[in-house]
Amino acid sequence: MRHDQLSRLATRRQLYTNESYQQAKSLLRPGRPPIPPADCADQRIFEATLFHQVLDSYTDFSAYPFGIRRVRPQPDTIDLVIEGEQRAARLLSRVLPSYEPDGEVHGIPGLRVRQRDHRGVEVHIAGQRTSAWLTGQPLKVFKRAETESLERAADTGWKALWRGPEQWSAEELAFEQRWNTGTWERQFRAGAWSASGVLRRIGLFHTLTAADAVTGYKGLGINGYDGSGPVRWCLDIIHRSGVRYQKQPLIEAMTDPVFGLPVARAHHLDAIYPPEQMENWTRFDDEARTGLIELRFTTCTYEQLQLVSCPPRYRTIAEAVQRRVTAATQTTRGRGGVVG
Structure with a gap:
């Protein structure tokens, strides 16, 4: 790819992702779209579900729309760079799944934390080829949000499912079968590319x-x-x-x-x-x-x-x-x- 063409693509990509020029340029690949789509159906559905949580958990004003400073989309993962500590903690707390004894699963069923490192946390859906990074804040912010979520679950008598084994729990499977197998869910899955696509261009x-x-x-x-x-x-x-x-x-x-x-x-x-x-x-x-x-x-x-x-x-x-x-x-x- 010629240098001038690469430069134009990187500059244009910045409008969609709010990355720096060097960040945008580093993720361009020959033969790939400058903003690649998620490379499998599971990843698209996961990102659509995550986008719903980004929308639903946004409750206060922020410098950046939705409290997302920038996004870094790659074919097999997406990095949401979050604006502040409060926003990061709220979003992570909203996606972590917990079971309420009446049969309700709060958060994203099947979600687990795959990695915790200096960048932040990587979450995915157990048993699927999915990935998303929540970054932009020190790891201690995300660890504190996890700890507080555990404490809230204990205080209310809920079960923290994301700390369980690397597979879906019986509670998550039952909830999924009861609520996420009808016409509405089929339409959500069929159109997941649109929500995933907006998230990748937020x-x-x-x-x-x-x-x-x-x-x-x-x-x-x-x-x-x-x-x-x-x-x-x-x-x-x-x-x-x-x-x-x-x-x-x-x-x-x-x-x-x-x-x-x-x-x-x-x-x-x-x-x-x-x-x-x-x-x-x-x-x-x-x-x-x-x-x-x-x-x-x-x-x-x-x-x-x-x-x-x-x-x-x-x-x-x-x-x-x-x-x-x-x-x-x-x-x-x-x-x-x-x-x-």
């Missing part, structure tokens, strides 16, 4: 949007498909008042033929809200209609992120968000947009 929400925050959830399908349709991944891209919605750069990045996902605008879908509320919503799906991604550009001015009114504990975050919003606005100044 840096876009830092580099290409002027949003104060991005939140999301896993939603039910909508009209416009046969049956109940695919799982809907809903992402709210929330701007402060007066800041333009930079929709087009994000849409172009998501659908880019080299770096993006195999999706196109889903114009065939029925609206589930009044047309005036849908004006700044964009939906993507694939040709086979197995995955659905919904981007919703909205306006809400959070007092916690306004430098003139934010509480002291949000000051550093508010300053970081302000710098990011300013940089993103300057980068795309002159392009079309909607003022919220």
Whole structure:
């Protein structure tokens, strides 16, 4: 690969991952896509499940959308570089599986910690070829989160399943059979590539949007498909008042033929809200209609992120968000947009 071509690919990859130039360049491989997809179905499903936990566990403001500083995707693993200690501890605690005596498994069934080292922790699904690294914080942060999770399980009478043998427990197998074998689960698995793909490109929400925050959830399908349709991944891209919605750069990045996902605008879908509320919503799906991604550009001015009114504990975050919003606005100044 020529040096100038490698340089262009690395620079473009940075937009999607928020890696440094050298980090992005080091993971480019001849003959491979610049942002490789997960190389097997188990890894795609694992990453989709992990992406759901990233969305579901995000409960406070952060400098980086979802509290993920950068992501480093490789064919057989993914590294989530987490912004702060509190975010790292919360995410790890949410994915570790525990059994509640009434039959409920909390966390990701089958998840185990494979390695703990200076980078962080590697988690995977027992009996499968899967891998994800949670990094960005000292190992002691992750160890403390594990210890606290163990203590909470003991205090509530739950069973900490991730500390068990390197195989699925009877409780996890029973839970999986009861809840994760129906139509909804089949649709989730069929469209796992879409959630995995967004997770592998999560840096876009830092580099290409002027949003104060991005939140999301896993939603039910909508009209416009046969049956109940695919799982809907809903992402709210929330701007402060007066800041333009930079929709087009994000849409172009998501659908880019080299770096993006195999999706196109889903114009065939029925609206589930009044047309005036849908004006700044964009939906993507694939040709086979197995995955659905919904981007919703909205306006809400959070007092916690306004430098003139934010509480002291949000000051550093508010300053970081302000710098990011300013940089993103300057980068795309002159392009079309909607003022919220």
